[in-house]
Amino acid sequence: MANESQNFDNILEIKELQTSFFTEDVEIKAVDGVTFDLPKGKTVGIVGESGSGKSITSLSILRLIDRPGKIVGGEIIFKGENLLDKSNEEMRKIRGNQISMIFQEPMTSLNPTYTIGQQIGEAYKIHEGLNKAEARKKSIDMLKLVGIPSPEKRIDQYPHELSGGMRQRVMIAIALACNPDLLIADEPTTALDVTIQAQILELIKELQEKLDMSVLLITHDLGVVAETCDYVAVMYCGKIVEYTDVKTLFSNPQHPYTVGLINSLPSHEEDIEGDLPIIKGMVPNPTNLPSGCRFAPRCPYATELCNTLPELVTDDNNHQTRCWIYTDEWNGSTEVKTYAERNS
Amino acid sequence: MFVFIIRRILQTIPVFLGVTIIVFSLMHLIPGDPAQIMAGESAPAEQVENIRERLGLNDPYPVQYWNYLSNVLQGDLGNSIRSGRDVTTEIGHRFWITVELAFYSIVLSVFLGLIAGIVSAVKQYSFRDVTLMLIALFGLSMPNFWLGLMLIQWFAIGLDVPSWIPFIDNTAWFKPSGWGSFQQIVLPVITLGTGGAAIIARMTRSSMLEVIDQDYIRTARAKGAKERVVIYRHALKNALIPVVTVVGLQFGGLLGGAVLTETVFAINGMGKLVIDAIQARDFPLVQGTVLVASLLFVLVNLIVDITYRYLNKRIDFN
Ligand SMILES: Nc1ncnc2c1ncn2[C@@H]1O[C@H](COP(=O)(O)OP(=O)(O)OP(=O)(O)O)[C@@H](O)[C@H]1O
């Protein structure tokens, strides 16, 4: 476990994580060598199109991958220990206690046959061994904390009696009940109305400070990233293609895919004028990925070099990019401008 | 919940009236003159007229129905033509025999069916799953009178096995006929319960498989719940909702199966009674047994609905 690169300022370090689905003789590499760090107390966002492997990455951290999926390699270092070395029972005690997760679909993520109180209270029973009355009292406090009005009444209601926004608040209450060190939020607002979205994000931010948590926020909305995250990992076809702090991402995006994503933001539409308006083409079929850079078929800069997979290259400012353009091999053979240069 | 139960009980009143209308109509729906049929084809005319008069068949239908209904409400189901005794007396303890048979069989079906269904679903496509589902398919396709005969052959009469094979001898373990003692109850209950167990097993399996993929199961796991708790607390409660309905529907088939089972095992229950009554063209007795069986079915469905409601918090009966 004594690893030189290991840094205890990071609550989570994911190294070369590989998660595959084994279906009908083909291996779908949903997460293919993902590496990134989550500094303590910070919020890291994972962005990427649908199917890029964001959810599978987050479920892998909790080891909640179901058949036919399997974590086939890598390390998930949480507070200095590799979660992949833990027994099932050790892992179970971490879930909902030290690492919690909330999901995209508040409408279906709560059990319809149990009351709100029973579902929050269960976390206390599991991890803190509280009895019914104690669990109920703490559950009411939790409902108050997540801003649910008249919690004494709500606690005995069933999920179908609550709106989507309220249910997501309940999910947050369940997740934060045992004061976790890390909260994984997998598109927590995608299914909600715009106004409710802002409220839920605000709530997560507020509670993060109050409870001193680190947050991994999965989203495909760069607007959400700009508002909430400290660092961002951009994912494409199971790989991280760019990782940097949020300011740099918007001021100096490097990977052509990131540039495309930023350009397709509504506020950028007019200043670009025809130059790379949106990313052309479609996400490749996960069973038949390009052998080199996964983005090559859609990339305007692709050269022969791109038929080989580029490494994740880190520059002086810890800005990581997986693209040949930022390597010595590129040789400036093609005229390349970064997004910032283009706009200057 | 209390309001729901009261409302649901009140709802059985129209059902009850419907049942009495149908049972009443049975008499008139059969082709020919019921009095003639009851008396027998070669009966003299005045005897037929006599029966007609006694049964009130000369009155207009609404009057006949009204008389019938008021009699039923007073617990008077008429008299058996064959024995002349009260139909209620004839049904009497036979009713309880059939209820016992049906009850034990349902308990067996639910018990075996749930266990097999859960075990299969938890390890989908495993050897265990495939084996259990093959057995279930077998149990489903086996006509229950045939199963009954085979069970009698193997376990009541005794197998003709060579004496050197250990543990199996020619002793009859169970009794082939009658009702009351443990040795008499086992085989008919297995006979009647097998089909239901198979259906419930298949239903539970598919229902569990569907539920296990739901988001809230993932939530329960993400909470750190033990796998046992995830399966039995979170998944099973939801998976039971459709299974409960199946159990209710099963009960109708079970009553039909009871007729065959009672015949095969010579059990003196309501099933056998109705067969005998039909053969003897004992109309009031047939009517009486059909009515009692229907009411039993209505009662069981009442219980099923209340259970369903208890499990499924999402329905709002306003
Ligand atoms: N049960 C499964 N069986 C086979 N392949 C799967 C399964 N679940 C996920 N995958 C594969 O993993 C890939 C990544 O899925 P994932 O759910 O992580 O995407 P995502 O980035 O979260 O997308 P979204 O924005 O739609 O939530 C999918 O493209 C799919 O190919």
Ligand code: SF4
């Ligand atoms: S490696 Fe090549 S194809 Fe891939 S993003 Fe960079 S330039 Fe484009």
Ligand SMILES: [Mg+2]
């Ligand atoms: Mg997802």
